[in-house]
Amino acid sequence: MNKIDTCGMACPQPVLMTKKSLEENPEGVDIIVDNNTAKENIKRFLESAGYTVSITEKEDTSIIEARK
Amino acid sequence: MDGKKGIVFAGGLIGIIAVLLVFFGNPPNMGFCIACFLRDTAGAVGLHRAEAVQYIRPEIIGLVLGAFFISHKNKEFESRGGSAPFTRFMLGMVVMIGALIFLGCPLRMVLRLGGGDLNAIFGMIGFVLGIFVGVQFLNRGFNLKRNYKMHGIEGYIFPAVNVGLLVLLLTAPAFVFFSEKGPGSLTAPVIISLIAGLIVGALAQKTRLCMVGGTRDMILFKDNYLLIGFVSIIVFSFITNLIFGYFNLGFNNQPIAHTDGLWNFLGMALVGWGSVLLGGCPLRQLILSGEGNTDSVVSIMGMLVGAGISHNFGLASSTAGATSNGKIAVIICFIFLGIISYFNSDNLPKTTTE
Numbered sequence: 001m002n003k004i005d006t007c008g009m010a011c012p013q014p015v016l017m018t019k020k021s022l023e024e025n026p027e028g029v030d031i032i033v034d035n036n037t038a039k040e041n042i043k044r045f046l047e048s049a050g051y052t053v054s055i056t057e058k059e060d061t062s063i064i065e066a067r068k
Numbered sequence: 069m070d071g072k073k074g075i076v077f078a079g080g081l082i083g084i085i086a087v088l089l090v091f092f093g094n095p096p097n098m099g100f101c102i103a104c105f106l107r108d109t110a111g112a113v114g115l116h117r118a119e120a121v122q123y124i125r126p127e128i129i130g131l132v133l134g135a136f137f138i139s140h141k142n143k144e145f146e147s148r149g150g151s152a153p154f155t156r157f158m159l160g161m162v163v164m165i166g167a168l169i170f171l172g173c174p175l176r177m178v179l180r181l182g183g184g185d186l187n188a189i190f191g192m193i194g195f196v197l198g199i200f201v202g203v204q205f206l207n208r209g210f211n212l213k214r215n216y217k218m219h220g221i222e223g224y225i226f227p228a229v230n231v232g233l234l235v236l237l238l239t240a241p242a243f244v245f246f247s248e249k250g251p252g253s254l255t256a257p258v259i260i261s262l263i264a265g266l267i268v269g270a271l272a273q274k275t276r277l278c279m280v281g282g283t284r285d286m287i288l289f290k291d292n293y294l295l296i297g298f299v300s301i302i303v304f305s306f307i308t309n310l311i312f313g314y315f316n317l318g319f320n321n322q323p324i325a326h327t328d329g330l331w332n333f334l335g336m337a338l339v340g341w342g343s344v345l346l347g348g349c350p351l352r353q354l355i356l357s358g359e360g361n362t363d364s365v366v367s368i369m370g371m372l373v374g375a376g377i378s379h380n381f382g383l384a385s386s387t388a389g390a391t392s393n394g395k396i397a398v399i400i401c402f403i404f405l406g407i408i409s410y411f412n413s414d415n416l417p418k419t420t421t422e
Contacts, residue, residue: 007214008148008151008214008215008216009211009214009215010151010212010215010347010363011281011347011348012206012281012284012285012288012289012347013211013347015288015289016206016207016288019288019289035144035146036142036144037276040276041291044291044293045289045291048289048290048291
């Protein structure tokens, strides 16, 4: 499973990075995000692309797991 | 209220509030205009001496503080910065120069459409094309590198500056300029403008509303969330304009607008392209500035200086149309955007040995 770190990246980079990762490996991806906007945008993108999304909240970041 | 209903509601309310601001005294089709209002504020503090456009717009202060309060409440306020500050400053200048060629930021563009100003259609076509060009670079790896967490105080400075601006507005010391005629003299009462800004700032923060993001996300991801907000503003401002009898369909004699289609098109193409590189439209930059994002503050500073230069150098259009200086500036700005886009795109071939 690919892992990507989107911390510090401004919109729309986190979603672009997610999209690119899924083009390389469509099975799924684990994404580290550090702000709510990126989290919402990635979640919306993944759901519309047909992935199951689960989010684990950490102190400063969240980890989004997307699976086919 | 989340998701699409939320953004329809926010866009609708913004469209309605914008027309109400005109009713209470703001310039026609200019309930909100981030570019114009930053320009007025730049004039008030003497960054330019165009006497018709000088006023510390309380809407700007309200937008920043509205975003500040709601982001605090939702624990989304965070001091961040350090992502290509000077590039952002210059991009802010370009966006302002383009907006003052057209005579409006993307938000005023949709409000002009909602008021029946068909010149805005040329602006809209340029805007979409500019976004499309910017997206091509995003797809080739354009980015301005990451931002970093700053010390807490960093993010509080800009909201505090806005409180300072409010004090200047209320005390009106002699060194602050206030227009006696022209668009800068057309103002809703301070308290109404301030409250309108606070409400819209909070709504825009909550929904992430962005005029550029709508078209960008549609092209990039087929995601229509932000575009729905964009359309909602047009529809609700149109309806409210009809109710108040402000709706006036046509090209000629539109308020604070010119009929020079080509330069309306090119001005907004600059705004669209530049805003994609910045990651959001002027409204969004202002909202992020209130959330502690000092990269956006730097972009806003670029817009303020850009407004000063636009009027000092005679780049800004008048109702008669674009100026020769303005046209030259547009060409320079396009070259600049091309260079910035190319050299910040990771996947385009370079000869440097990085």
